[in-house]
Amino acid sequence: DIVMTQSPLSLPVTPGEPASISCRSSQSLLQSNGFHYLDWYLQKPGQSPHLLIYLGFNRASGVPDRFSGSGSGTDFTLKISRVEAEDVGIYYCMQALQTPYSFGQGTKLEI
Amino acid sequence: QVQLQESGPGLVKPSGTLSLTCAVSGGFINTNWWSWVRQTPGKGLEWIGKISHSGDSAYNPSLRGRVSFSVAESNTQFSLKLSSVTAADTAIYYCATSNYHDSSGHPWGFDHWGQGALVIVS
Numbered sequence: 001d002i003v004m005t006q007s008p009l010s011l012p013v014t015p016g017e018p019a020s021i022s023c024r025s026s027q028s029l030l031q032s033n034g035f036h037y038l039d040w041y042l043q044k045p046g047q048s049p050h051l052l053i054y055l056g057f058n059r060a061s062g063v064p065d066r067f068s069g070s071g072s073g074t075d076f077t078l079k080i081s082r083v084e085a086e087d088v089g090i091y092y093c094m095q096a097l098q099t100p101y102s103f104g105q106g107t108k109l110e111i
Numbered sequence: 112q113v114q115l116q117e118s119g120p121g122l123v124k125p126s127g128t129l130s131l132t133c134a135v136s137g138g139f140i141n142t143n144w145w146s147w148v149r150q151t152p153g154k155g156l157e158w159i160g161k162i163s164h165s166g167d168s169a170y171n172p173s174l175r176g177r178v179s180f181s182v183a184e185s186n187t188q189f190s191l192k193l194s195s196v197t198a199a200d201t202a203i204y205y206c207a208t209s210n211y212h213d214s215s216g217h218p219w220g221f222d223h224w225g226q227g228a229l230v231i232v233s
């Protein structure tokens with residue numbers, strides 16, 4: 001099984017400042033089709049997770065452009081260019097390269 | 112706006128079977144795969160498995176053969192059964208799917224999630 005490891009697990013930030021979350025997988029997430037099967041989700045308090053980034057760097061519909069995803073192989077990063085108050089919650093990475101799909105432990109972003 | 116809605120008993124006795132249904136409403140999803148994910152305080156988010164419209168399925172080995180899925184022919188409702196439950200199965204259970212799955216059934220991000228169903232084993 002692929003193990004996903006996120007860091008940091010807690011991220012205090014100041015509004016208007018950038019933030020960055022790292023996600024590392026135990027094996028490469030590169031599929032033969034050329035895509036990395038790495039997604040990012042945000043779970044706001046009391047809500048279901050919702051998709052931010054898919055296939056490593058594609059923003060999901062309606063996601064502000066202050067969110068960006070990057071990385072390749074086993075190392076990926078989610079960046080928020082300027083954190084806003086509404087961005088608080090827990091961020092998860094997830095690999096969908098092979099079953100069982102697996103999530104990182106989550107990074108709690110706090111303001 | 113497509114919505115997924117989980118439903119089922121919120122309390123299950125130990126050694127019993129947990130049964131949940133996910134209903135799709137508000138539109139049509141052109142997808143052939145449906146997943147279940149659960150969330151516990153101790154283990155975070157855990158993918159349980161998925162089922163296709165044609166009945167193909169994949170399970171998380173961690174559930175040791177206790178899980179089964181079914182899907183309605185209308186592609187608007189699918190179900191989860193988890194047998195021999197213990198307190199460790201107490202969790203919020205989500206159904207989820209993607210607008211696109213590749214030829215191997217792997218999702219390009221879970222675009223749609225239900226609101227979650229809390230199931231307590233006690």
